[in-house]
Amino acid sequence: MKQIHWGILGYARIAKNEVIPALLEAPSARLYGIASRDTEKREEARSLFPFERVYETYEELLEDEHIQAVYIPLPNALHKEWAVKAMEKGKHVLCEKPLALSEKEVKDMTETSEKYGVLLMEAFMYRYTPRIKKVLELMESGVLGEIRHIDSSFRFYLNRPNTIKMKKELGGGALYDVGCYPVNFTNLLLKEEPQGIAVSSVMEDGVDIKTSVLLTYKNGVTASLHCGFNAYGVNSSEILGTEGRLVIPDTFLEEAGDLTLYHKNQVENISVPGCHRYTLEVEDFSKAVLEGKKPLVSLSESLLQARVMDRILWNIYK
Numbered sequence: 001m002k003q004i005h006w007g008i009l010g011y012a013r014i015a016k017n018e019v020i021p022a023l024l025e026a027p028s029a030r031l032y033g034i035a036s037r038d039t040e041k042r043e044e045a046r047s048l049f050p051f052e053r054v055y056e057t058y059e060e061l062l063e064d065e066h067i068q069a070v071y072i073p074l075p076n077a078l079h080k081e082w083a084v085k086a087m088e089k090g091k092h093v094l095c096e097k098p099l100a101l102s103e104k105e106v107k108d109m110t111e112t113s114e115k116y117g118v119l120l121m122e123a124f125m126y127r128y129t130p131r132i133k134k135v136l137e138l139m140e141s142g143v144l145g146e147i148r149h150i151d152s153s154f155r156f157y158l159n160r161p162n163t164i165k166m167k168k169e170l171g172g173g174a175l176y177d178v179g180c181y182p183v184n185f186t187n188l189l190l191k192e193e194p195q196g197i198a199v200s201s202v203m204e205d206g207v208d209i210k211t212s213v214l215l216t217y218k219n220g221v222t223a224s225l226h227c228g229f230n231a232y233g234v235n236s237s238e239i240l241g242t243e244g245r246l247v248i249p250d251t252f253l254e255e256a257g258d259l260t261l262y263h264k265n266q267v268e269n270i271s272v273p274g275c276h277r278y279t280l281e282v283e284d285f286s287k288a289v290l291e292g293k294k295p296l297v298s299l300s301e302s303l304l305q306a307r308v309m310d311r312i313l314w315n316i317y318k
Helices: 013-025 039-048 058-063 076-088 103-116 130-141 174-190 277-291 299-317
Strands: 004-009 029-035 053-055 069-072 092-096 120-123 147-157 196-204 207-216 222-228 230-241 244-249 257-263 266-272
Touching: 004 013, 004 058, 004 277, 013 029, 013 039, 013 069, 013 277, 029 058, 029 277, 039 053, 053 058, 058 076, 069 076, 069 277, 076 092, 076 103, 092 277, 103 120, 103 299, 120 299, 130 174, 130 244, 130 257, 130 266, 147 174, 174 207, 174 222, 174 230, 174 299, 196 299, 207 230, 207 299, 222 230
Parallel strands: 004 029, 004 069, 029 053, 069 092, 092 120, 147 222
Antiparallel strands: 147 230, 196 207, 207 222, 230 244, 244 257, 257 266
């Protein structure tokens, strides 16, 4: 079987815990090299995982012609810089969310991918789960009637000291870190930009640690989105229509579970299987490179995502 040779820019927590195991599991992927500026991290990576090369600089990895695709788990503020540098070297790029810090940055990255003929994708791994596929199937079936309201939350209690998630200069804050998921979920369902946006945030050290957003759309649909670092974890959504209501626990996770559909005065529990969402993401992207097709998450979706995020962020930091 043909495989895509992957490199990773930065030995981040998400790379170590999720994406490297996914690369080792995906049939169409081969982990070739990891770049880290930290000697201890390079040594740890080498001791834990099988791969060909370790690099002391990101530039050295990008110069290696053996590597065809690059995964970028760097701090948010560095996404555009290193994605562009990778694409200029002819590498396909899977970049952690948010793809960039503004719509303009996403446009620049999109133009670079087109110029150099390489793929670029924002890594919303939850999109690959059977849970989300079932939600979309139910939406398309019309069982909920006309959609009237969406509610979606992603919160967790952040207690790690000196984390980049709290550094404004690196693109920290709850909205960038976890609030982007409810925004993406709502965009996926409604496929349009809201007309109105109202935002309430709690700030600490220059970033939002809790944000709630109310979106209003041209047809009267509303969406309430919530994210935060300062309370017990919540990861759930609800879709309310004229004929039904769908409750989606663990919206952005991969574990098996049940959706609950309220329809025609009946309650139905719909089971969804678990999966390895990161492996599915890596496999889809690798096969897209091999087969010359587009991966699941399109750049047009990322542009809509960035546009809505820009408007929310303006309300937070105005």
